[in-house]
Amino acid sequence: MTKNLRTVKTTIITGILLISIIAAMAPAISAEGQVIGLQSLVNIDPESIGQIKPRSGLQQANLNISYQVTTGGILARAILPWLNGRQVTINLAIISTPSWCHAQLIDSTKTTTVPTDGRAISLSAAISISLDADAPAFGGGYVNVRATVPKISFIQGFDKEISVPFTPLYLGLIKTETTGTNTKTIGPMDTAVFPIKIENLGNARTKVYLAVDNVPDGWVAIVDDSIVVDEAAGSTATAYLTVRPPKDFGYHDDISTITVSLEPARAEDTTDRGSVETVTVSVESRGFSFVGGEIVLPIIIIIVALLFVVYWFIKRMRK
16 A cells, blocks of 8 residues: 555656656747747738839838748647637838838738637738839849747747839939020021030930921021930930021021920830920021122122213213
8 A cells, every 4th residue: 555655656746747847848849849839920922013113102012911820849739729819919120122212111010819720811011112213224123021920928939031022114314404505696607506415314324315396497406316325323415406597698687496305215225215305595696698699799789880880971971
């Protein structure tokens, strides 16, 4: 009887020791997924933002989020039901973006409860992205988002980064100005030349097409057909507008206003075009022109000669 009692006591003490050892080692073992093995798992599937035009405002895309608890340990399925209803907090944060990209999360904290049936819970958030003018055309763009879930009792936490990709479009943007002045006064036999400075404010090497929009009758205006401006910030190129006034025989006091349109296009694909800019110049032509006098001058000479003959004849008659 005494021997049986000692055996029972030994068994009880051994059991208590084993339980104590397991309880002490449970967190470490659990972390390795060997005994409990409950793990939060978050998947984020960003809807395609696709292509974004720089300086076009915010572009928004949804982030499709799924949350579930994986059961990899021996005791996982037994413990998981006891965690039913526990709150799960999913924290989202933007980790990095290119210097020319601005992003912000809409609803960066999502909450749900622990699913105990193995299914994934669907949630959603949103991200807004805008681009500066120097976002490289058709270069790779991305926003890195971090998702974290803190530890929930026996359920291990979660920490992962995902990238939300997008593509910047071409921004055809130029700044134009005439070098010096846009108003000139010349004689009818002269020519006015206006240098037009073009600065590339866009995000790719740009070919600028130039055309004269309105030329008054009798005037001649010629401008370079096109010119290429490099991509680098501050890159400039100069085109030239040449204006010739009417030079018919006689005195002139003419004024003309001439407009030049400038349309930027991506040099590698000129069908991809930007907004048209215009430059307006004014030319005043003042003075006497002898052009065409080769017809009028002989007539004037004949008339003068006849008047001289008549004068000489009248003078002789009076003597």
